[in-house]
Amino acid sequence: xxxxxxxxxxxxxxxxxxxxxxxxxxxxxxxxxxxxxxxxxxxxxxxxxxxxxxxxxxxxxxxxxxxxxxxxxxxxxxxxxxxxxxxxxxxxxxxxxxxxxxxxxxxxxxxxxxxxxxxxxxxxxxxxxxxxxxxxxxxxxxxxxxxxxxxxxxxxxxxxxxxxxxxxxxxxxxxxxxxxxxxxxxxxxxxxxxxxxxxxxxxxxxxxxxxxxxxxxxxxxxxxxxxxxxxxxxxxxxx
Numbered sequence: 288x289x290x291x292x293x294x295x296x297x298x299x300x301x302x303x304x305x306x307x308x309x310x311x312x313x314x315x316x317x318x319x320x321x322x323x324x325x326x327x328x329x330x331x332x333x334x335x336x337x338x339x340x341x342x343x344x345x346x347x348x349x350x351x352x353x354x355x356x357x358x359x360x361x362x363x364x365x366x367x368x369x370x371x372x373x374x375x376x377x378x379x380x381x382x383x384x385x386x387x388x389x390x391x392x393x394x395x396x397x398x399x400x401x402x403x404x405x406x407x408x409x410x411x412x413x414x415x416x417x418x419x420x421x422x423x424x425x426x427x428x429x430x431x432x433x434x435x436x437x438x439x440x441x442x443x444x445x446x447x448x449x450x451x452x453x454x455x456x457x458x459x460x461x462x463x464x465x466x467x468x469x470x471x472x473x474x475x476x477x478x479x480x481x482x483x484x485x486x487x488x489x490x491x492x493x494x495x496x497x498x499x500x501x502x503x504x505x506x507x508x509x510x511x512x513x514x515x516x517x518x519x520x521x522x523x524x525x526x
Contacts, residue, residue: 288511291315291333291357293325293348294340298362301500302337309504327355335360335507342366342428349373349384358383358513360506362390362499364432377516385510387519388432390502394476395519397491401437401478404489405444412447414480414487419465421475429453429466433476438462441478473499 288311292299295318303313314332317325330336330351335358338348342365352359353376361384377384389395408414418441420434430438430453438451441462449460456463473493480487493499502519509522520526 288312288508289314289332289334290507291317291330291336291352293317293336293338293352294363296339298339298496298500298503301496302339302503305497305500306504306507311504325351327351330355330357333357334511337503337507338363339503346373350376353377353380353382353384356380356382358385358507358510360385360390360503360510362387362503364388364435365428367432367435374516381514383510383514383517385506385517385519385522387502387506387522388436389474389499390506390519391493391498392502392505392523393498394433394491394493395502395523395525397476397489398436398440399525400489402440402444404478404480404487405441408480408487409444409446411482413484414482415459416441416445416448416478416480417463417465418451418479419467419475419477421467421469421472423472424468424470426468429468430464431466431474431476433474434464434466437476437478438464 290306290311290313295316315329336352338359338361340363345363345366346369420431442448448462451462451464453464473495475492477490506522
């Protein structure tokens, strides 16, 4: 499989290392210094593109890949206000897109656990629920895309919470997400249900970037030859 890497920072290097070990070839590496090389003819040398950049560049990167007819795996967060536009473009162009806020297999199992736990807790109003996420100081968006996914799962089930906020709040209707930025910290996410009697807490802690990078390569292997919009539940066969 030939891969175009869009974003060649720490994640890009980790993805390259895993992809090469699995026998794949990196045919294009795009970073902030050579964005002019991201032309259709260069993208089309690849079977799939893996895009890990930032909220300010992700949408344009996805548009270029889709318009070039190249399947794309995106892990950029902070741009989902443009999700419907990208979804429409992908469908109109017969494109292929895998999007996930987090490609770690462990995190995606954590998503399933979070969804199930919130479905159990919805009837027990004596429990409040709060969230905390910890990342390295270079992470540009807060809360993290992973935290937002977890929060939206909770809001789907726990109807006494009406929306999430990224600040302290005295309203019982707000789901508070506390965002901390500490080095070095690949990523920790906590969901805590607390009452006067006891607490129930689930935690996922990443030790390094290998899990994220390995999941992204797995997603790239999955999407080649397919058309449509997919997520990690599709990649991992979680239903």
